[in-house]
Amino acid sequence: MITINEHYLKLQASYLFSDIAKRVSSFQENNPDKEVIKLGIGDVTQPLPKACTAAFHDAIDEMATEAGFHGYGPEQGYDFLREAIAENDFRSRGADISADEIFVSDGAKCDTGNFQELFSNDITIAIPDPVYPVYLDTNVMAGRTELFKDGRYGGLVYLDSTKENNFVPSLPKEKVDLIYLCFPNNPTGSTISRDELKTWVDYARESKALILFDAAYESFIQDDSLPKSIYEIEGAKEVAVEFRSFSKTAGFTGTRCAFTVVPKACVAFDKEGNSHSLHALWNRRHCTKFNGVSYPVQKAAAAVYSPEGKAEVKALVNYYMKNADHICKTMEELGYDYVGGKNSPYIWIKGDIDSWEFFDMLLHKAGVVCTPGAGFGKCGDGYIRISAFNSFENVEKAMKRVRKALQ
Ligand code: PLP
Numbered sequence: 456m457i458t459i460n461e462h463y464l465k466l467q468a469s470y471l472f473s474d475i476a477k478r479v480s481s482f483q484e485n486n487p488d489k490e491v492i493k494l495g496i497g498d499v500t501q502p503l504p505k506a507c508t509a510a511f512h513d514a515i516d517e518m519a520t521e522a523g524f525h526g527y528g529p530e531q532g533y534d535f536l537r538e539a540i541a542e543n544d545f546r547s548r549g550a551d552i553s554a555d556e557i558f559v560s561d562g563a564k565c566d567t568g569n570f571q572e573l574f575s576n577d578i579t580i581a582i583p584d585p586v587y588p589v590y591l592d593t594n595v596m597a598g599r600t601e602l603f604k605d606g607r608y609g610g611l612v613y614l615d616s617t618k619e620n621n622f623v624p625s626l627p628k629e630k631v632d633l634i635y636l637c638f639p640n641n642p643t644g645s646t647i648s649r650d651e652l653k654t655w656v657d658y659a660r661e662s663k664a665l666i667l668f669d670a671a672y673e674s675f676i677q678d679d680s681l682p683k684s685i686y687e688i689e690g691a692k693e694v695a696v697e698f699r700s701f702s703k704t705a706g707f708t709g710t711r712c713a714f715t716v717v718p719k720a721c722v723a724f725d726k727e728g729n730s731h732s733l734h735a736l737w738n739r740r741h742c743t744k745f746n747g748v749s750y751p752v753q754k755a756a757a758a759v760y761s762p763e764g765k766a767e768v769k770a771l772v773n774y775y776m777k778n779a780d781h782i783c784k785t786m787e788e789l790g791y792d793y794v795g796g797k798n799s800p801y802i803w804i805k806g807d808i809d810s811w812e813f814f815d816m817l818l819h820k821a822g823v824v825c826t827p828g829a830g831f832g833k834c835g836d837g838y839i840r841i842s843a844f845n846s847f848e849n850v851e852k853a854m855k856r857v858r859k860a861l862q
Contacts, residue, residue, distance in 0.1 A: 462598040465608070471830035472496065475814070482818050492853040494782075494841045495824040497641060497801070501774060501846075503706045503755070504767035510758035511710075514751035525750040530742045532559025532714065536753045539760040540714060544699065550686035556718050556734065558741055559756075561711040561748050563671045563700035568593040569744075570667060570696060570715070571633070573736050574723065578632040581612040583624055585642050585831030585838075587669065590635040606833040615834050616643060618805070622794050623647050626658050634659065636685075637669035639676060642831045642840040643803040644795015646681050652688050659694035665723060665733075666695040671713075674704040674772050676798045692718040696733065703800065705759045705768050712748055712756040775800050778850040779843035785854040789861050800843040803828065813839045820860035823853045 475495055483491060503511075517523030531537070537554035545552035560566050568589045576599055582591055584607075591608070594600060601609030612631050614624030622645035623638075636655060638647040659666050668685040676683055685695045697716040701707035717737045722730040748756075758764045783796040786804055796802040806813040810827035817823045817839070828838030843850065 462596055465595050465602055466592060467603055478818060479824055489822045491822050491824060492849050493824045494845055494853055495826045497842050498708050499703060499706045499844050501706055501771055504764055506758040506761050506764035506767055507705060507755040511751050511755040514754035528747045528750055530745055530747050533753050536757045539757050543760045545684060545686060548683060548687055550684050552686055552716055556716055558715045559748050559753060560713050560715060563698045563713040564589055566713060566715045567669055567698050571597055572740060574633060579612060581614050581627050581631040581634045583614045583616050583635060584833055585616060585828060585835035587637055587641045617834055623651050630662055632664050634664060634666045636666055639672040639799035642801055644799035644801035646798045649682050652682055652685060656688045656691045656694060660690055668695050668697045670697055671700040672703055672799055675800055678798055681798060692720045696721060701756050701759060706771060710752055712752050775843045778847055781850055781854055782841050782843060785858055802841045804839050804841060806837060806839060810836055810839060821856035823857055
């Protein structure tokens with residue numbers, strides 16, 4: 456008899472985006488003349504930078520020639536891309552990361568989800584609340600949690616991110632082995648200072664723990680005093696793995712390209728306390744289960760680091776940040792408390808009703824779709840997330856309607 460991995464039965468069906476879709480389509484059926492503006496989902500809307508599409512085209516043309524054809528590439532990614540990443544994203548900011556510490560992949564979702572495979576099932580895991588659900592669900596699937604009760608899985612240490620701690624969790628009281636951090640944060644849009652991040656790095660070093668640092672939104676950081684990479688913090692190379700993505704930086708959500716940095720100094724331990732290289736373990740896993748990102752996509756990604764690519768990516772980020780600024784100003788003028796939107800494309804807004812009521816009110820009174828914060832965890836209740844990923848015209852129109860609805 457074929458039996459299932461029963462840990463899957465513990466998973467909470469992800470009703471969030473399907474619930475949103477149902478409510479939106481029922482609203483549209485009942486109000487066919489009303490245009491709905493979507494500021495809910497975290498998907499980009501602007502086209503790929505021209506430098507990327509030109510490199511993409513050239514690489515496809517190369518593939519059509521005998522001399523330029525590429526079959527299976529290196530699983531870890533082509534050197535031209537790994538070198539460009541190491542130089543531009545790390546060494547230029549004083550973080551000593553080498554090209555062979557970078558693993559190119561087809562998404563930070565897969566990498567943040569898969570990395571937990573390297574660890575034993577009896578580790579203690581600290582997960583932020585609210586959270587990008589992938590970290591949580593992949594550990595549930597792996598059997599590292601107990602059942603879901605009263606809005607939380609047993610057996611995990613939740614790191615509350617609330618107004619009281621400025622949406623940057625404090626160190627846990629109990630000892631933990633694996634820590635997930637995401638800054639700039641999805642969903643709250645909050646950022647972490649160098650000193651705060653150093654506290655986490657020091658904690659991990661003292662307790663032989665590991666930090667999985669998700670920096671998928673680093674390109675939105677405007678304030679130069681904020682760290683873009685955890686490796687800007689001294690000692691982080693021994694205790695942190697970092698995830699990055701071209702999805703939000705350069706509009707690659709549909710093109711798919713990301714990377715994970717696993718420094719050679721990073722270790723984890725066996726039961727006897729002997730240390731093992733995480734780089735070697737992840738390399739083994741990556742080469743066994745992944746066959747590389749296509750050559751044209753890696754060429755397109757490498758074009759992000761050309762002078763034209765850099766200028767276009769900056770313009771893309773500025774475009775979304777102008778949207779974010781407009782959303783922040785509207786909320787400020789309406790007297791709402793919010794965080795994010797300054798160094799992040801997400802604005803996390805506190806209502807005085809529950810998340811879903813807030814969502815329904817904006818949908819029905821303004822025809823604007825946001826994301827109810829409760830869908831990201833217990834601490835998200837009472838909040839909504841508004842995303843800056845849309846055209847400026849739509850954001851402007853949406854904010855006019857929101858202003859009318861909330862005033
Ligand atoms: N990490 C965070 C925090 C995200 O919000 C997302 C996507 O929304 C991802 C990772 C996934 O990125 P990718 O498109 O590279 O899979």
